[in-house]
Amino acid sequence: MKERSMKTPVLVLVLVLVLAEVHADPFETFKKKHIFEKPENELNCTKFMKTDNLQEKKCRQDKHVIITTKPDEVKNICKDGTKGSHDHYTSKEKFTVIHCHLIKSDKDKDVNSCKYEKEHEEDDNITVKCDNGEPVHLDEEHEKHEEHEEHEKHEKH
Numbered sequence: 579m580k581e582r583s584m585k586t587p588v589l590v591l592v593l594v595l596v597l598a599e600v601h602a603d604p605f606e607t608f609k610k611k612h613i614f615e616k617p618e619n620e621l622n623c624t625k626f627m628k629t630d631n632l633q634e635k636k637c638r639q640d641k642h643v644i645i646t647t648k649p650d651e652v653k654n655i656c657k658d659g660t661k662g663s664h665d666h667y668t669s670k671e672k673f674t675v676i677h678c679h680l681i682k683s684d685k686d687k688d689v690n691s692c693k694y695e696k697e698h699e700e701d702d703n704i705t706v707k708c709d710n711g712e713p714v715h716l717d718e719e720h721e722k723h724e725e726h727e728e729h730e731k732h733e734k735h
């Protein structure tokens with residue numbers, strides 16, 4: 579009986595963790611991946627990407643888009659945005675959009691070694707996919723801007 583009372587809390591904990599994983603809130607994930615709530619000059623791409631990298635156990639994508647804003651502002655796009663196809667909504671306002679670019683990753687998969695730099699930033703309308711009134715995916719189709727801006731803005735402080 580004593581042994582059993584020891585095991586029960588462990589089992590409950592495991593169950594809670596499993597359920598938490600299954601029900602991971604997609605908007606929470608979206609926020610962690612794409613939203614930086616402080617002024618954009620405080621954004622350190624390497625630091626920002628670390629949480630995601632630790633979770634994925636690898637250096638995440640080559641290019642990554644971060645928006646500096648309050649989460650509610652992005653959520654509002656699902657209400658006030660212009661509806662496109664397949665539950666995609668485009669904001670009527672412009673957001674500060676920052677592009678982080680992976681510049682270093684080790685083959686030994688030490689996620690602490692992943693380094694990113696700010697490639698450029700711009701003010702642009704953003705498009706998100708909404709599910710149950712919440713953003714769950716950000717369309718990262720800004721490549722077209724990068725080609726000509728990369729040269730000008732590289733190493734600009």
Ligand SMILES: *[C@@H]1O[C@H](CO)[C@@H](O)[C@H](O)[C@H]1NC(C)=O
Pocket residue numbers: 622623624625
């Ligand atoms: C960003 O953070 C990393 C790791 O915390 C640090 O090594 C790097 O110098 C920082 N970059 C800038 C531009 O502050």
Ligand SMILES: *[C@@H]1O[C@H](CO)[C@@H](O)[C@H](O)[C@H]1NC(C)=O
Pocket residue numbers: 660668669670671672702703
């Ligand atoms: C983008 O935002 C601007 C406001 O900054 C707005 O005038 C324009 O209509 C928006 N574009 C789209 C496609 O919604």
